[in-house]
Amino acid sequence: MTPDFLNTIEVILNGLMAGVMYSLVALGFVLIFKASGIFNYAQGVMALFAALTLVGFQTGQIPFAHLVNEIFGTQIHHWGPGMNNLIAILLTILVMVLFAWLVEKLVLKHLVNQEPIILFMATIGLAFFMEGVGDLMWGADLKTLDVGIPSGGSFWWEDVTRTWVSEGYEYYGMYIDLLDVWAAGIAVLLVTVLTLFSQYTKTGRALRAVADDHQAALTVGISLRSIWVIVWSIAGIVALVAGIMWGSKSGVQFSLSLIALKALPVLILGGFTSIPGAIVGGLIIGVGEKLFEFSIGPLVGGATENWFAYVLALFFLMFRPQGLFGERIIERV
Amino acid sequence: MFYRESGDFKTSYIQDQQIFPILQDRMFVAVVAAFAFLVVPFLINDYWEKSVLLPVLIWSLAAIGLNILTGYCGQVSLGTGGFMAVGAYASYKFTTAFPELNLFIVVLLSGGVTAMVGILFGLPSLRIKGFYLAVATLASQFFLVWLFNKVPWFYNYSASGQINAPERLIAGIAVTGPNAPPWATYLFCLTFVVVFALIAKNLTRGRFGRSWMAIRDMDIAAEIIGVAPLKAKLSAFSISSFYIGIAGALFFLVYLGAVEPTEAFGIDKSFLVLFMIIIGGLGSILGSFIGAAFMFLMPVLIKNILVNGLGWSPDIVAHLILMIVGGLIMFFLIVEPHGLAQLWRVAKEKLRLWPFPH
Amino acid sequence: MQDTVREDEILLEVRNVSLSFGGVKALEDISFDIRKGEVRAIIGPNGAGKSSMLNVINGFYHPQEGEIWFDGKLRHRMKPHQVAKLGIARTFQNIALFKGMSTLDNLMTGRYTRMHANLFAQMAWVGPAQREEIEHRQKVEEIIDFLKIQSIRKTPVGKLPYGMQKRVELGRALAAESKLLLLDEPMAGMNLEEKEDMCRFVLDVNEQFGTTIALIEHDMGVVMDISNRVVVLDYGKKLADGSPDEVRSNEEVIDAYLGVSHD
Numbered sequence: 001m002t003p004d005f006l007n008t009i010e011v012i013l014n015g016l017m018a019g020v021m022y023s024l025v026a027l028g029f030v031l032i033f034k035a036s037g038i039f040n041y042a043q044g045v046m047a048l049f050a051a052l053t054l055v056g057f058q059t060g061q062i063p064f065a066h067l068v069n070e071i072f073g074t075q076i077h078h079w080g081p082g083m084n085n086l087i088a089i090l091l092t093i094l095v096m097v098l099f100a101w102l103v104e105k106l107v108l109k110h111l112v113n114q115e116p117i118i119l120f121m122a123t124i125g126l127a128f129f130m131e132g133v134g135d136l137m138w139g140a141d142l143k144t145l146d147v148g149i150p151s152g153g154s155f156w157w158e159d160v161t162r163t164w165v166s167e168g169y170e171y172y173g174m175y176i177d178l179l180d181v182w183a184a185g186i187a188v189l190l191v192t193v194l195t196l197f198s199q200y201t202k203t204g205r206a207l208r209a210v211a212d213d214h215q216a217a218l219t220v221g222i223s224l225r226s227i228w229v230i231v232w233s234i235a236g237i238v239a240l241v242a243g244i245m246w247g248s249k250s251g252v253q254f255s256l257s258l259i260a261l262k263a264l265p266v267l268i269l270g271g272f273t274s275i276p277g278a279i280v281g282g283l284i285i286g287v288g289e290k291l292f293e294f295s296i297g298p299l300v301g302g303a304t305e306n307w308f309a310y311v312l313a314l315f316f317l318m319f320r321p322q323g324l325f326g327e328r329i330i331e332r333v
Numbered sequence: 334m335f336y337r338e339s340g341d342f343k344t345s346y347i348q349d350q351q352i353f354p355i356l357q358d359r360m361f362v363a364v365v366a367a368f369a370f371l372v373v374p375f376l377i378n379d380y381w382e383k384s385v386l387l388p389v390l391i392w393s394l395a396a397i398g399l400n401i402l403t404g405y406c407g408q409v410s411l412g413t414g415g416f417m418a419v420g421a422y423a424s425y426k427f428t429t430a431f432p433e434l435n436l437f438i439v440v441l442l443s444g445g446v447t448a449m450v451g452i453l454f455g456l457p458s459l460r461i462k463g464f465y466l467a468v469a470t471l472a473s474q475f476f477l478v479w480l481f482n483k484v485p486w487f488y489n490y491s492a493s494g495q496i497n498a499p500e501r502l503i504a505g506i507a508v509t510g511p512n513a514p515p516w517a518t519y520l521f522c523l524t525f526v527v528v529f530a531l532i533a534k535n536l537t538r539g540r541f542g543r544s545w546m547a548i549r550d551m552d553i554a555a556e557i558i559g560v561a562p563l564k565a566k567l568s569a570f571s572i573s574s575f576y577i578g579i580a581g582a583l584f585f586l587v588y589l590g591a592v593e594p595t596e597a598f599g600i601d602k603s604f605l606v607l608f609m610i611i612i613g614g615l616g617s618i619l620g621s622f623i624g625a626a627f628m629f630l631m632p633v634l635i636k637n638i639l640v641n642g643l644g645w646s647p648d649i650v651a652h653l654i655l656m657i658v659g660g661l662i663m664f665f666l667i668v669e670p671h672g673l674a675q676l677w678r679v680a681k682e683k684l685r686l687w688p689f690p691h
Numbered sequence: 692m693q694d695t696v697r698e699d700e701i702l703l704e705v706r707n708v709s710l711s712f713g714g715v716k717a718l719e720d721i722s723f724d725i726r727k728g729e730v731r732a733i734i735g736p737n738g739a740g741k742s743s744m745l746n747v748i749n750g751f752y753h754p755q756e757g758e759i760w761f762d763g764k765l766r767h768r769m770k771p772h773q774v775a776k777l778g779i780a781r782t783f784q785n786i787a788l789f790k791g792m793s794t795l796d797n798l799m800t801g802r803y804t805r806m807h808a809n810l811f812a813q814m815a816w817v818g819p820a821q822r823e824e825i826e827h828r829q830k831v832e833e834i835i836d837f838l839k840i841q842s843i844r845k846t847p848v849g850k851l852p853y854g855m856q857k858r859v860e861l862g863r864a865l866a867a868e869s870k871l872l873l874l875d876e877p878m879a880g881m882n883l884e885e886k887e888d889m890c891r892f893v894l895d896v897n898e899q900f901g902t903t904i905a906l907i908e909h910d911m912g913v914v915m916d917i918s919n920r921v922v923v924l925d926y927g928k929k930l931a932d933g934s935p936d937e938v939r940s941n942e943e944v945i946d947a948y949l950g951v952s953h954d
């Protein structure tokens with residue numbers, strides 16, 4: 001195999017890995033959309049918030065320390081040396097559940113029966129609000145997040161692939177980040193758990209019932225409001241997973257919330273209601289944008305990743321508005 | 334007690350169709366307009382020009398533009414920043430390629446170019462709705478900003494990648510560039526804003542406005558009544574983009590003077606304008622002004638109090654403002670989706686009945 | 692019943708129309724006609740394809756087979772807004788008003804196809820746009836008077852009670868001054884008094900303006916009282932067609948309504 005060919009394979013592989021990361025975020029969107037018809041723009045900020053909280057717990061930060069110092073002139077910052085990873089993760093999950101409950105109580109409850117686009121705009125407001133809260137609570141500086149997931153290039157893979165090149169060429173092997181491989185594994189695990197949960201538990205069945213038909217679910221005695229709390233909690237946990245992966249990769253700070261923007265075209269491709277769609281959509285976008293940047297990027301000045309996903313989604317919308325896995329919409333009068 | 338309709342009978346449809354049907358309102362508007370055109374230019378200084386008047390005027394224009402598309406026609410767009418960039422770069426190209434061209438014409442042409450681009454990116458709206466469309470408009474936001482960053486022709490191959498507004502005169506007085514006096518830039522912007530606010534009002538209360546609102550409220554019924562969705566949506570996209578393009582051109586030529594696309598026209602600007610119309614009032618021209626003033630001045634005020642007054646760090650105040658903005662958006666969507674403009678109307682309604690509410 | 696009907700002149704003819712969604716057949720080989728000036732009722736049990744028939748007539752659905760002739764001409768595949776321009780207006784089973792607009796604006800929107808002021812005239816307002824606006828406002832005020840909805844002229848329709856909304860929706864369809872008016876269950880969900888009012892309006896429209904009307908209605912009493920001819924659909928097929936008396940005595944129709952099987 002020629003180095004060019006191998007390079008292309010490397011780009012595709014890295015695209016797949018990046019795609020998995022997009023899928024992780026898109027998954028949170030799909031869960032909430034299926035259960036409540038809400039397009040939750042705040043999903044990305046939820047990932048940021050979860051990651052910030054996790055780091056805060058890990059390192060023993062005092063919440064709102066900056067704000068308190070500013071108002072009262074005190075000098076507090078940490079309450080102790082921090083805590084064990086597992087406890088920190090469990091506490092963060094608790095915080096995300098509490099957050100879900102608050103969102104339902106303070107926002108969603110008052111917006112029942114509003115048009116989807118109003119709810120969408122409300123979640124944009126929620127995103128801004130949470131970003132402010134998160135930064136005030138834990139500070140806006142760039143933080144490193146390490147929960148013990150291995151990272152860095154895999155030497156084994158480099159050595160293996162180095163031997164694939166045809167004779168007479170010089171080739172140094174492929175680079176693949178261990179963190180990405182772990183992320184892919186965790187994503188697969190997460191999807192499996194979610195599928196099992198929705199198939200085999202009572203709550204899961206209730207979730208699917210609500211997703212099918214709000215009214216009908218209500219008449220058989222499912223409480224819509226507790227379902228919403230559960231779904232937002234699960235989305236919060238998915239956000240935490242995404243936050244951990246993205247945070248470990250590139251640190252925890254504001255830009256983390258922008259992955260939400262990357263997940264939007266993934267949803268358009270995959271359809272808003274399909275979990276497999278979110279996965280496949282993420283992979284297509286991941287591979288597509290990496291390949292495009294690799295082959296066309298140099299000709300047009302690079303940085304095409306900024307827009308490629310959106311333009312791809314745009315073209316896709318023109319031909320198949322319901323997404324790859326979505327159902328065809330028949331309009332009725 | 335004197336503010337009321339009773340005794341002020343309408344005897345013709347012309348009177349009934351007036352923008353301000355109540356006499357006191359008309360007098361109030363006349364006084365405000367006279368003050369803005371005849372008094373303010375003599376009082377204005379650099380600070381008021383750059384920190385308050387120009388930005389509020391220009392953002393109002395952008396908000397009117399987005400309100401036509403989102404508030405009246407129901408198509409949510411997150412591409413406002415990108416369209417403002419089109420207006421800015423078009424004005425830059427026109428004014429540098431044709432230095433003799435009158436500035437009024439430059440700004441209008443820039444609006445025209447933006448309208449074309451708006452139609453192009455509005456095409457998907459024929460097939461997709463709601464937040465699908467909102468996501469599609471993000472494509473225009475990111476693609477356009479990237480384009481102006483990467484294609485040197487747009488910034489005349491300047492080394493910094495920035496564009497700078499050259500000095501241009503109207504009737505011998507500089508309106509752009511560093512030497513432009515505050516009253517000139519102010520009057521220039523004010524003229525555009527007043528004329529185009531009036532035009533927007535005329536469009537929204539007539540046949541076009543009704544076709545947009547029909548599409549917004551019930552698109553299928555609108556089509557069956559005879560409103561062609563293609564025409565209604567694309568006209569909303571193009572007119573909305575025209576306004577946003579003019580706002581972008583003024584923003585660059587008159588207000589900032591120098592622009593770098595990612596900084597000046599990022600996605601945060603798209604959200605800012607969207608928030609302006611949500612808080613000011615969806616589907617209200619008056620609301621666009623109130624929303625723009627509120628969203629621009631509120632953070633300035635809070636910063637002034639907390640940073641300059643109490644000495645807090647700007648960082649923390651910025652986060653506080655984020656929280657307040659987000660909270661307000663949710664609050665308004667829950668409590669008053671028609672925004673501050675509606676609160677204003679309700680207050681007037683009360684005043685009209687005062688002091689005998691029953 | 693009415694003397695507006697011109698026996699020989701046919702306004703709309705449906706010829707062998709079939710419509711299906713995926714594998715589901717909504718309409719199968721349906722043919723019937725509507726004469727100028729008559730009140731034509733389309734009846735049938737739930738799911739018989741009545742609304743689908745209306746949707747085909749105003750171009751919202753496109754039948755796989757069959758032809759539609761309107762005003763003596765074969766109608767080619769058309770979008771709903773083009774059909775509206777030909778002169779077909781309608782109301783909906785579930786009210787489809789423009790909720791954010793006032794009664795007046797809803798009715799003015801009904802006249803959309805008849806207004807032509809261009810963009811620049813609209814921008815300036817004073818001049819042609821204003822003249823046109825006033826001219827059409829007068830027409831709309833006539834309809835407001837006719838339907839006795841003067842008091843809610845400037846109320847946003849979302850705030851009106853159900854019966855009033857139905858009336859405004861009729862007004863919006865009337866504002867178009869169409870040749871053919873399609874009414875999809877205009878009296879559904881109304882109490883007796885409201886129904887009587889609505890019946891009166893329908894008959895008045897037919898008599899005063901000479902508008903041809905096709906309506907779907909479940910209340911048999913109403914159908915028999917106000918319609919000239921009735922077509923009966925069941926499971927997407929035409930079961931019977933004729934005067935109210937003929938249809939009432941038709942064996943198959945009675946069975947379809949009472950659910951008697953003949954296996």
